[in-house]
Amino acid sequence: MPTAVALPKHLQQRYEQIFEHNQAWAAAQNERDPDFYKKLVQGQTPDYLWIGCSDARVPAELVTGLLPGEAFVHRNVANVASNVDLSMMSVIDYAIRHLKVRHIIVCGHYGCGGVQASMNSKDLGVLNPWIRNIKDVYRLHESELDAISNNKERYDRLVELNVMEQCRNIIKTDAFQESYAANDFPVVSGWVFKLHDGLIKDLKIDFRAMLEDSHKIYSITK
């Protein structure tokens, strides 16, 4: 490990504050509901799987008001659900087959750095293959996106299309197909978080139609 240089004092203090905050939160939560932790220790039965961006400005539980125990969460750069990413596939498998979540939410956000990077021609080293996933979304919707002359509007639209494509990727998984055929759940939603007002925009995707469309090529339940 390389020798570390000393961290500025204010950043060190920020780190120490985290532990202070945590203790205050734990005590307050205990006061609100003395059985809260006892119930959590028994296990988790979340209704939701949240797939979101790693971006610090979109904390899943805060923006939805969900409590500990209510949402299983995976967050990565630009909320990508690639079929060769074993991490994401494991999250989907566990959430659907073992936790039996009723609802899967893919939540992107406007102003996403990962989506922005996909619209540039920069070499980003190890990030290139990851960002390529979003460039592929652009290619799938090239004519629609190219027709948008305003740069910001085109960027916003790619954020939305990326969310929809990742919903489609989830719908194509073995775990989703099998669960939906047997149980009629989970439901899949595509959302975009708006940084400028803190509100969520529901893209109102028709996930049943997406599943129907994917059957011919991707079905493994017939």
Place this chain on the structure above:
Amino acid sequence: MVAPTEDAFKHAMSANAAWSAYKTHQNPSFFSSLATSQKPAILWIGCSDSRVPETTILGLQPGEAFVHRNIANVINPTDLNTMSVIEFAVRYVKVQHIILCGHTNCAGCAGTLASRELGGVLDTWLTGLRTVRDAHEAELSAIQDDAERAVRLAELNVEAGTRVITANKAVQEAIKERGLQVHGTIYHVGTGILRDLGLGTAVSADGVSSVVANGVAEKREIVTGKHGVLDFSDAGAASLAVK
């Protein structure tokens, strides 16, 4: 057939509307300043488990922690998902702390100790956890209590993860150039408390760990012997964990 819980969906949507209005009322420029850019000091890498929501348990605000969560917070050097997050957070967002967090009551740890098969892709994903289990078999099998053994495996998994993180190229450069810190922690689901394990950049070459816990800086020395771990703190407290 169980109906999908549309109520829970409506609940989340209405809670979002209420939260957004509340934040704007508190600070009218809160969201407009968020929209400009993110400058989080922290990269949090934790478990996907619903009981460990980082921003809630740390009392953080939106914009304060860049977050990656996967199954059992397994850190694999060739996992492009985690490595892309680290690259983005360290080189572009320039976080000052990476906090890797494991937790108690982890189904992945309990399942690994019981050699439980999960099927699908999950058994492949959890290979990392089985590697840690097998490397510490003697220590783990000497622990009588099942829950305690699972906590110890969770700690050892965090320890292994911090080693991979500190060996990452971007992380090594940032440690050297601007004092990036790497921390290993455990969250106790049964009490809501986060505990610093004194790993990562807190450990110097001679095994001395300077841990900052409870807001009080402590100098700690951890001696790992054949039969136990001795933990000396500057504050005079010493503890012994018997293997």
